[in-house]
Amino acid sequence: MTASSTIPTTRAVATAFDLTTGLTEDRASLKRPLSAMAGMYSDTAAFDAQVARDDVLSYEFYDFDVPSLETEVAYGTSITYPGKVGDEYFMTKGHFHTRLESAEIYFCLSGQGLMLMESPEGDVQVEEFRPGRSVYVPGRYAHRSVNTSSDEPLITFFAFPGDAGHDYGTIETKGFRKIVVERDGAPVLLDNPRWGN
Ligand SMILES: O=P(O)(O)OC[C@H]1O[C@](O)(CO)[C@@H](O)[C@@H]1O
């Protein structure tokens, strides 16, 4: 996703985006339909049935200029739509940074949800997203946004070091150690029964 270059960006960049929806007409978003999340949700039968019925857009995000150097800052907005696969809320795929130590900052513009984080050693941390709340994802932690609202998109603004890179491999093969599911109308964190498989 991040363009690789050794030439620093030397021009100022401005992007106008909607503070509630996170959308902009200045750029194209990267779209992840539910089908792009194969293997990510714990209820695989519910996932297959839902994709066959209607392969909805589960999230999309904008990279506002994708700088790629250590000295630069990559940033954009992220929109995770409401929905569930079985009891599990819609979420982003999640990733470690290729340069593992790279941290990231998120600022919630609207909606509600959770930032699920875990280190390679298995430390799990969870922070709540609600409008006006920032979440600092420490270096070394994989991170995934989860939308826990029944009807509103979760909108965040994010920024991270330009050379952080995205490492999806571990998450695609092992998953996160925890899943976020609805129980009696509220989100709860459970052990992922499929973790490591
Ligand atoms: O990269 P994923 O896990 O698909 O999730 C996308 C989100 O994460 C980011 O890569 C930032 O970490 C954004 O581009 C976007 O908000």
Ligand SMILES: [Fe+2]
């Ligand atoms: Fe990230």
